[in-house]
Amino acid sequence: MTKFSELNINETTQKALIRMGFEEATPIQEGTITFGMEGRDVIGQAQTGTGKTAAFGIPIIEKLDPKSTAVQALVIAPTRELAIQVSEEIYKVGYGSRAKVLSVYGGQEIGRQIRALRNNPNIVVGTPGRILDHINRKTLKLDHVQTLVLDEADEMLNMGFIEDINTILASVPAERQTLLFSATMPAPIRKIAETFMKNPEIVKIKSKEMTVENIEQFFVKSHEREKFDVLSRLLNVQQPELAIVFGRTKRRVDELAHALSIRGYIAEGIHGDLTQAKRMSVLRQFKDNKIDVLVATDVAARGLDISGVTHVYNFDIPQDPESYVHRIGRTGRAGKSGVAVTFVTPREMGYLRIVEETTKKRMTPLRPPTSDEALLEQKKNAVDSLIEVIDQQNSEDYAGLAAQLLEKHDAKEIVAAALKSLTKNIDETPVSITEERPLPSRRPSSSRSGGGYKGGNRSGGRSQGGRSRNFSGGGSGGGSRRSSGPRDSARRDGGSRRNSSNRSER
Numbered sequence: 001m002t003k004f005s006e007l008n009i010n011e012t013t014q015k016a017l018i019r020m021g022f023e024e025a026t027p028i029q030e031g032t033i034t035f036g037m038e039g040r041d042v043i044g045q046a047q048t049g050t051g052k053t054a055a056f057g058i059p060i061i062e063k064l065d066p067k068s069t070a071v072q073a074l075v076i077a078p079t080r081e082l083a084i085q086v087s088e089e090i091y092k093v094g095y096g097s098r099a100k101v102l103s104v105y106g107g108q109e110i111g112r113q114i115r116a117l118r119n120n121p122n123i124v125v126g127t128p129g130r131i132l133d134h135i136n137r138k139t140l141k142l143d144h145v146q147t148l149v150l151d152e153a154d155e156m157l158n159m160g161f162i163e164d165i166n167t168i169l170a171s172v173p174a175e176r177q178t179l180l181f182s183a184t185m186p187a188p189i190r191k192i193a194e195t196f197m198k199n200p201e202i203v204k205i206k207s208k209e210m211t212v213e214n215i216e217q218f219f220v221k222s223h224e225r226e227k228f229d230v231l232s233r234l235l236n237v238q239q240p241e242l243a244i245v246f247g248r249t250k251r252r253v254d255e256l257a258h259a260l261s262i263r264g265y266i267a268e269g270i271h272g273d274l275t276q277a278k279r280m281s282v283l284r285q286f287k288d289n290k291i292d293v294l295v296a297t298d299v300a301a302r303g304l305d306i307s308g309v310t311h312v313y314n315f316d317i318p319q320d321p322e323s324y325v326h327r328i329g330r331t332g333r334a335g336k337s338g339v340a341v342t343f344v345t346p347r348e349m350g351y352l353r354i355v356e357e358t359t360k361k362r363m364t365p366l367r368p369p370t371s372d373e374a375l376l377e378q379k380k381n382a383v384d385s386l387i388e389v390i391d392q393q394n395s396e397d398y399a400g401l402a403a404q405l406l407e408k409h410d411a412k413e414i415v416a417a418a419l420k421s422l423t424k425n426i427d428e429t430p431v432s433i434t435e436e437r438p439l440p441s442r443r444p445s446s447s448r449s450g451g452g453y454k455g456g457n458r459s460g461g462r463s464q465g466g467r468s469r470n471f472s473g474g475g476s477g478g479g480s481r482r483s484s485g486p487r488d489s490a491r492r493d494g495g496s497r498r499n500s501s502n503r504s505e506r
């Protein structure tokens with residue numbers, strides 16, 4: 001590990017980093033910061049949660065000319081939430097140098113952004129659509145930009161943002177520096193990227209596996225119609241502090257969030273069709289621990305850094321190994337540990353193997369817990385909560401009542417009754433989730449090459465319709481609900497762009 005002082009970073013920035021709790025540079029920071037400060041083009045690839053944001057944020061701050069009122073760095077990110085998060089991190093890095101950082105993204109009132117842009121930000125972080133919008137309105141001038149960053153570059157190119165990005169590139173001086181970062185960088189995407197870079201330095205942090213070691217990875221083989229009950233039981237057994245459940249489509253996310261709420265979990269969904277205000281409030285509540293389970297699509301969660309996510313559940317196995325890497329990377333960040341569980345239907349086992357081939361990591365099979373096991377866990381929880389109250393030593397108010405009970409009943413009998421009343425029943429309320437068709441069958445083979453990047457046929461005729469059925473007990477009705485069906489408009493970026501690809505959240 002290298003100290004930031006050894007990287008020739010000025011003291012003001014070093015102080016800011018200490019304030020952020022950063023003691024030493026992570027490997028990707030160590031490998032790229034110097035090139036970044038020298039003005040070199042860099043392609044940086046390192047595992048999820050290993051500090052890529054500061055790897056480009058630090059050079060941006062270091063190179064900033066505080067006397068200039070022009071925009072000197074432009075960072076492009078695929079989603080609004082990521083744009084906000086990245087701008088906050090850069091702001092913190094530039095705390096001492098008083099760098100003005102502004103985020104611009106779709107879904108936020110443009111007038112407000114225009115006024116903020118007049119206030120001479122030094123660094124702008126935004127989503128492609130909204131950046132283009134400001135370029136066209138001439139409210140964002142980029143002729144003094146020295147550094148251009150594409151965060152989650154592969155995702156943006158993959159999402160069909162290439163045209164938008166090319167247009168933005170044309171508005172930025174040719175002699176700029178370009179930095180490109182992601183945990184995954186499939187070769188074809190890297191080739192495209194290299195076309196707009198100058199002799200880039202490729203920094204790939206070598207590791208045996210593509211995913212971080214501190215995430216325990218499991219898979220559960222389960223039939224489509226049983227998945228939801230298995231998920232409910234796993235949540236009971238594993239007791240995650242904060243969990244993210246990934247669903248394949250927006251409808252899936254809506255249905256899962258609703259179904260989890262019916263079963264008594266505090267769950268909310270996020271995906272690109274929700275209003276910006278709703279997405280922000282859901283994320284805020286999740287970060288504040290007011291929501292236990294966040295249900296999300298891949299795109300909605302790319303790059304998000306939410307500390308304390310202990311478990312990731314892939315309710316649907318992702319089609320691309322890259323998506324898998326990013327999804328499970330929402331846990332096990334900055335050296336913390338995490339658990340990832342991937343559901344796989346028998347027909348999708350081929351995908352599981354493809355994921356494993358790519359990540360170079362085997363997932364451990366996990367037997368779906370039975371409802372008895374889930375109940376046993378609930379009983380243990382009842383014991384834990386009783387002990388917690390005893391430890392708090394503040395139940396004297398009940399001492400009199402306890403004495404009265406003890407006169408009439410045996411102590412063991414009383415404790416057993418208390419535990420019984422504390423044990424939450426296993427909630428198997430029927431819920432309605434539209435069945436997804438399994439992914440088209442694929443076998444792991446030498447044709448892997450990063451999952452579905454080849455040929456652009458990523459959805460492979462995936463189901464949009466499907467049948468609706470009730471889970472648990474086979475009962476009908478009982479709180480079941482159909483959600484409003486798939487909504488496929490691509491609006492992750494304020495709706496201003498074409499949608500040229502057809503992946504999950506489209």
Ligand SMILES: Nc1ncnc2c1ncn2[C@@H]1O[C@H](COP(=O)(O)OP(=O)(O)OP(=O)(O)O)[C@@H](O)[C@H]1O
Nearest residue numbers: 022024025026048049050051052053183303305334
């Ligand atoms: N040198 C450091 N020391 C301690 N913590 C750090 C350091 N650098 C970054 N972090 C923290 O680690 C967390 C993950 O960082 P970041 O979001 O930049 O990861 P990433 O590599 O971009 O991940 P992803 O691939 O998911 O986008 C953040 O909370 C960040 O503040």
Ligand SMILES: [Mg+2]
Nearest residue numbers: 052053151303
């Ligand atoms: Mg990142």
